[in-house]
Amino acid sequence: MWRMPTPTTRPLRRVTLLGLSIYSCVLLAAALPAELVGSRPLAIVKLAAGYALHAVGVTPGLEVFDGKQSLHAIHEMTCFRVVGEGAGRVVLYDDLALCRERQVEAVRDPFRILQMRSLSAAFVDLNLQGQGDLTRAVLQPLFLFSDYYCHTPAAEQAKVERVSIEALYLGLNLQDGTSGEVPMRGSRDCKQPTWAVGR
């Protein structure tokens, strides 16, 4: 049975109730569709609630597949070959065959997927822009992956000084349903924080 709070527990119950109510309201406020309604006061409430939750490490929710723009072409698959060059030449990673044979795996290796998700956007951005600052969010993975490959045990053993990444990008043209390939490449001197496109 539901026990009514006793005089000694009532203040504690009240404080807890207040805390729970505030937390619930903040969660819901952070999820307000302010942009959709176009209301500035609502947007301010949403922003404030978002900051409050961020401060305690709580995510109210996420936009999964935001689909903000309609696209003419979409990414299908990207594969990579990573080669280290120095005293010797060593292949540090290679899954290009998967793209050439269009092998799609229903259950995938998490590292391969992380690399594909992180590097495909970086390569596309570089392909369009020609160059870029590796501290930009979209290019940060390129810096991190290249630095990692520069210092793997295999790279250290081969005294690797430069890492080059060859990417094979497969895309689907949504105008006519055809698939196309875009090969891209670039390299990084392991001692420099910059990326050389096409080398």
Next chain:
Amino acid sequence: MATLERFFFEPLRFRGLYLMRAAFGAIALYHYLRLLPHVQVLFGPAGLNGRDTAQRWPAFPMPVTEDLEHFALLRHVSSPALITLLYSALLLAAVAFTLGLRTRMAGLALLALHLVFASHQPGFDGWVRLFGPFLAYLVLAPSGGAWSLDAWLAVRKHGARLPVAFSPWPLRLLQVHVIAMYATAAWPRFAAEAWLRGETVLYAVADTRFGRWDLDFYALRGLLAIATWVALVLEPAATLLLPLRLTRRWCALALIGLHLSIEALADTGMWQFLMCTALLAFLPDRWFAWLPGLARVAENEQVS
């Protein structure tokens, strides 16, 4: 005030809680076991986004998972052995939480270690950010009260069952958070071009960063447009239908069906399993009576 008080504190018998606990533990266990071959690459000092890179390039802004900045501690760990030890502890905590052994302590350890590990690799799916708060609610609830080694040991040692009716405020917070999740994800879609044009599911399933199958999805785009519009309607509707007693169970079932369909078509980490498990909180208690060991668990307990 009285309504709010009843909503948060009126004791409730909800056998789904124990299934949710076991499922959350299993989700963590499966996710982190998949990473076993790559533990040092993903979390070690010499790994990707690791401590060694941070030390070589002190000016580089090392990325951290959004909202989990406070927990980015692995960057200070220089010993690969310590990473392995922490990872092993996380797996042990996940096993213990799944089985309901020292449930609350195991849940707290799992929560702390998950936040630390999840903060380190921002490239993983966003589900890791929601798993923390959802798990916290289960830790705060008496989720080891039945269907657990704790309950079995209590009967063995003291001959008494643990009480299964509980003050449901952690479950209520989980329900509110699930509704907030759908509101955040779903309402902005009414201003998103690809959603309105019925293209988003095509983008997701044809892109093998997510899609599991190599099919001619372009030929199926009509069907996929219908799937897009179903999700476009169902998920925002959930923010209105889940709070209502009359509609919540059917809405939750429809959403579980939607999430399982997405799981069959696309690999989005543990997103779909996480949401399916959280949605169990909206189903009636008696729907869990068929689970072995739960049918008689509370037959003598009075619940108002």
